[in-house]
Amino acid sequence: MEAAKAVPAEVAGAPFLSMASRQARAKNPAELKSIQTRLSSTAAKWGRGKPTNMKPLVCIFAHPDDEAFGPGGTIAKEARRRPVYIICATEGEAGKHKGKKTQTDLGKIRAMELQRSTKILGVKKVFSLGFKDGALSNNLYHKLATKIEKILTKIKPDTILTYEPHGISGHIDHIIIAMVSNFVFRRLPFIKTLMQYCVLDSKSRREIAKNYFIYVPPAYKKSQIDLVVNTRAVWDTKVKAMMQHQSQIHDIERILKMSAHLPKKENFLVVSR
Numbered sequence: 426m427e428a429a430k431a432v433p434a435e436v437a438g439a440p441f442l443s444m445a446s447r448q449a450r451a452k453n454p455a456e457l458k459s460i461q462t463r464l465s466s467t468a469a470k471w472g473r474g475k476p477t478n479m480k481p482l483v484c485i486f487a488h489p490d491d492e493a494f495g496p497g498g499t500i501a502k503e504a505r506r507r508p509v510y511i512i513c514a515t516e517g518e519a520g521k522h523k524g525k526k527t528q529t530d531l532g533k534i535r536a537m538e539l540q541r542s543t544k545i546l547g548v549k550k551v552f553s554l555g556f557k558d559g560a561l562s563n564n565l566y567h568k569l570a571t572k573i574e575k576i577l578t579k580i581k582p583d584t585i586l587t588y589e590p591h592g593i594s595g596h597i598d599h600i601i602i603a604m605v606s607n608f609v610f611r612r613l614p615f616i617k618t619l620m621q622y623c624v625l626d627s628k629s630r631r632e633i634a635k636n637y638f639i640y641v642p643p644a645y646k647k648s649q650i651d652l653v654v655n656t657r658a659v660w661d662t663k664v665k666a667m668m669q670h671q672s673q674i675h676d677i678e679r680i681l682k683m684s685a686h687l688p689k690k691e692n693f694l695v696v697s698r
């Protein structure tokens with residue numbers, strides 16, 4: 426692993442607790458009230474409102490399909506009012522697939538599926554970093570961070586969006602991306618908000634997690650969530666984007682089955698300075 430880069434001094438001391446944790450730690454009613462006011466103003470701004478001169482949003486994922494299967498509704502809503510970009514670390518060539526495709530073929534197919542899905546969601550551009558699927562690790566931490574930082578410095582978003590720290594499903598690639606996104610957030614002071622997509626605990630999720638091929642970390646309780654984005658109005662768009670990932674049809678079916686009876690809402694931990 427390369428030597429860690431220093432975090433800028435003015436950023437190092439900033440409070441990086443999520444809003445929900447800050448609420449839980451508030452020492453007095455005045456502090457609690459100020460956190461709640463800030464929380465509701467973030468909620469009011471997010472995913473609503475008319476097109477403005479808002480700064481870009483950059484979403485950072487490990488694989489094609491993470492954008493659609495994850496916070497696709499929020500991405501679709503945000504893309505209506507500000508430029509949205511996606512950074513995708515791999516081409517997803519190690520994904521499950523039917524038939525005898527080589528990993529190179531599958532990577533090309535999945536990169537195309539990502540282009541189609543993001544077009545439906547309204548994303549302006551996808552940056553593919555070309556890392557090997559399933560191989561994101563400590564050894565690549567700073568290489569990933571440097572590439573992501575370079576793109577962010579060019580686009581200058583005020584918000585970045587990634588997975589919650591357990592990577593939703595526990596996929597190690599997701600966890601690395603979540604950690605590197607947090608690292609980059611701390612290094613780039615022009616990014617004011619870090620959105621971390623997470624899912625709420627539910628019976629259907631627990632059922633699916635039982636038989637999943639890797640350990641799935643527990644989902645979140647309502648009290649831990651900082652921001653809920655109502656995505657009912659863009660649910661059809663999200664499904665249409667998901668359907669572009671036909672090479673991953675097994676996952677589409679699983680996710681649609683799991684979300685059929687759940688509210689069409691997406692949940693986030695919000696960290697802001």
Ligand SMILES: [Zn+2]
Nearest residue numbers: 487488491596
């Ligand atoms: Zn993934």
